[in-house]
């Protein structure tokens with residue numbers, strides 16, 4: 001999911017999106033059919049489909065530019081029955097997509113919301129394709145950074161998330177020009193207007209022209225997750241935000257707005273950890289210094305992984321990277337160390353993509369997460385790992401490799417023993433790009449209270465419903481961007497038809 005060249009992409013398109021969307025003065029005395037809070041991945045298609053269905057729409061975006069997380073997101077999406085699959089003669093079905101998703105996340109995603117996604121995901125991708133969305137060469141594929149599907153249905157736009165934003169914008173501009181959508185940028189929704197009956201009848205928003213109430217028949221929260229808000233994130237997940245990698249606007253405003261109206265928060269327990277982030281320091285939230293995918297389908301492991309106690313804890317070449325992630329999740333502080341020796345450094349592909357062997361060998365001179373020593377005991381001391389246990393675990397690993405015995409954790413890719421000094425350790429941290437907790441919704445996207453009763457006229461789509469809803473306790477290929485766009489389309493069209 002990580003978009004490593006996001007700064008370059010951000011620079012190239014920020015100007016584009018700013019110049020192509022105008023801020024119109026919204027009339028507080030006017031009644032809107034649909035008010036959409038957040039002009040990102042989910043909010044833009046929702047506003048568009050509502051407008052195209054005949055609704056008067058007010059789209060309110062806190063940032064100066066539309067797009068939200070699409071500026072950073074890799075935008076990898078999945079769907080069955082797409083034009084991109086047809087091009088390659090791939091046959092597929094929503095049922096097969098559903099089964100793959102639930103297999104990958106071990107049945108932890110909401111089955112009804114997953115079903116709704118996969119049933120409409122092909123249409124979503126074809127709709128994007130009609131608007132110029134083009135995929136990378138060789139796509140769709142079965143997988144990239146997470147556990148693979150059994151069929152090629154997963155794709156990334158040639159400009160990552162920006163390919164999706166570029167497909168959205170011309171239609172939105174047309175709707176704005178036809179006055180079907182009123183757009184307010186640089187305007188933050190700060191409150192929901194709720195009647196005594198519990199019904200939502202509008203929002204309070206602050207922008208360049210001050211604070212105003214806007215009345216509407218339906219309010220849609222599409223303001224993203226909370227993985228850029230360390231305090232809220234930890235409150236809702238019970239896990240610190242170990243690294244700050246989410247888009248900065250992911251402050252959880254919609255979760256707070258939804259809670260203020262009586263909405264229930266669900267899914268925090270589904271928190272799932274990505275592997276291999278090398279933090280800038282042992283501080284929370286850390287910044288990413290480097291990243292090692294630790295994905296056996298990307299690179300078979302040469303090194304071993306240990307925890308602070310010096311123990312190996314997971315089969316490093318497990319065919320499921322999700323299982324490696326779960327193993328890391330079970331370690332104190334989700335910390336893990338990759339340990340390797342001089343021969344491994346010389347012979348293997350660098351564990352950090354795009355790094356040279358030289359850099360891996362010398363980074364310890366300038367960075368605290370990298371250690372090097374002539375003995376395992378000194379290495380353990382420098383890296384902050386239990387030395388006796390590290391030595392014992394490596395002795396056991398080496399002995400089994402030499403004698404051709406089965407590995408203690410079932411690892412089969414064991415190209416060599418760890419015995420040639422100097423020895424190296426890289427300290428790594430489990431991390432997340434997204435928040436798993438979110439507002440409880442039903443398949444009509446109505447926000448639900450703790451008794452699962454709908455809060456009238458209040459809806460939520462996108463990451464504000466929590467990654468746990470559609471991705472489960474795992475990183476399931478495309479199961480955030482795909483449902484965000486799909487639910488935006490479905491909800492916008494439905495709201496245009498309702499009173």
Ligand SMILES: Cc1cc2nc3c(=O)[nH]c(=O)nc-3n(C[C@H](O)[C@H](O)[C@H](O)COP(=O)(O)OP(=O)(O)OC[C@H]3O[C@@H](n4cnc5c(N)ncnc54)[C@H](O)[C@@H]3O)c2cc1C
Pocket residue numbers: 001002003037038039040041042043060061062063066067068069070072073074075076077187188189190222223224225245246247249250251253254433434461462463464477478479480481482484
């Ligand atoms: C680096 C990275 C890579 C990723 N890669 C993938 C991937 O490949 N595939 C995948 O499925 N998922 C991926 N994800 C996750 C996915 O991109 C997000 O979950 C999804 O884009 C969120 O969409 P959204 O509409 O909920 O939020 P956003 O797209 O962030 O939109 C929310 C909008 O609401 C606005 N807003 C916030 N508060 C307010 C307020 N109070 N008033 C008005 N507006 C407000 C924000 O400014 C923002 O524009 C990735 C995430 C990251 C960070």
